[in-house]
Amino acid sequence: MNPTIAVALTGASGMPYGLRLTQCLIESGARVYLLHSKAAHTVAKQEQDLTIPPRAQDAEKFFSERYGAKPGQLRVFAREDWFAPVASGSNTADSMVICPCSMGTLAAVAAGLSDSLIERAADVMLKEKRKLVLVPRETPFSVLHLENMLRLAHAGAVILPANPGFYHHPKSLDDMVDFIVARILDQLGVKHQLLERWGEEH
Numbered sequence: 001m002n003p004t005i006a007v008a009l010t011g012a013s014g015m016p017y018g019l020r021l022t023q024c025l026i027e028s029g030a031r032v033y034l035l036h037s038k039a040a041h042t043v044a045k046q047e048q049d050l051t052i053p054p055r056a057q058d059a060e061k062f063f064s065e066r067y068g069a070k071p072g073q074l075r076v077f078a079r080e081d082w083f084a085p086v087a088s089g090s091n092t093a094d095s096m097v098i099c100p101c102s103m104g105t106l107a108a109v110a111a112g113l114s115d116s117l118i119e120r121a122a123d124v125m126l127k128e129k130r131k132l133v134l135v136p137r138e139t140p141f142s143v144l145h146l147e148n149m150l151r152l153a154h155a156g157a158v159i160l161p162a163n164p165g166f167y168h169h170p171k172s173l174d175d176m177v178d179f180i181v182a183r184i185l186d187q188l189g190v191k192h193q194l195l196e197r198w199g200e201e202h
Contacts, residue, residue, distance in 0.1 A: 004031040005188060006086050006096040006125075008118045011039025014100030014137035014162050015047045016177045021099055021184055026067040026074060028190050033086055033093055034063060034076045035118050039102065056081065079116050086121035095131035095188050096121060100162065103138055103145055109157075110148040126155050133187050135180070137162040158187055168195050 005025055009018045018040075025032050036052060036059070044050040053059045060076035067074070077084040085091040098105060098118065105118060114120035125132040134157055138145065149159045160183060164176040175195075182194040 002029045002031060003094040003188070003190070004033065005190075006033040006035060006093040006121055008096065008098040008101075008105075008121070009034070009036040009040040009044070010098060010100060010102040010105045010118065011037055011043055012100035012102040012105075012137045013043065013047065014135070015040070015043050015050075016173075017135060017137070017162055017180050017184075018099040019044075019048065019050075020177050020181045021097060022063065022074075023067045024181055024185060024192060024194070025190065026069050028185075028192070030190060031072075032069070032074045033084070034059075034074060035079075035084075035086070035121065036076075037102075037105070037116065037118060038079065043100075077117055079118075081117055082120075084117055084121075086124060087117060089124050089128045092121070092124050092128060092130065095133070096125045097133045097135065097184055097188070098122065099133070099135035099184065100137040101134040103136065103148075106134060106136055106145070106152070107148050109134070110151045110155075126157065129156060131188065132157040133160055133184060134158070135160050135162050135184065160184060160187065167198075 041052050056076045056078040064074050108119045109122040164179040170176045178194040185192045
């Protein structure tokens, strides 16, 4: 049975990671619940020249067509849609990724806040002991950032900074994006062929 994975796009730089992750999950056959903050709209426009429709229903149609999702495979929920499945532990996703994860979102999740659906969904993942992966894209990290990451790691979350490696000799920006997306997919247990494994024959 294919997994159900929630992907949250927030206002940190690094929108290519979140969008590529969504594409790869759709292509893998996973069911995707897509959440996005208000700031994510601004970042998507600035970094990708991508205009995300403001209404969840329109955004769902937009992303489904963009990534070739099957009917019902991708669902988009509004910022305060408290009737979304991910808002309750009784019907949550199998795992969740916040990518890119802003320091504001990270701090809110670390503090157990639930002022938005993204924060609530992350809180549900932690309390239900499901996989929660946060992909922060910030530098340098302040002491507060690091303390919040440590608190989340102690709570069971995976902190996966968007720090691409270079041992696979990336030849393009897409290769660097795929390096991080591959590591996220590994955490989710989703098979992929985005890059060669360390020690594999070329």
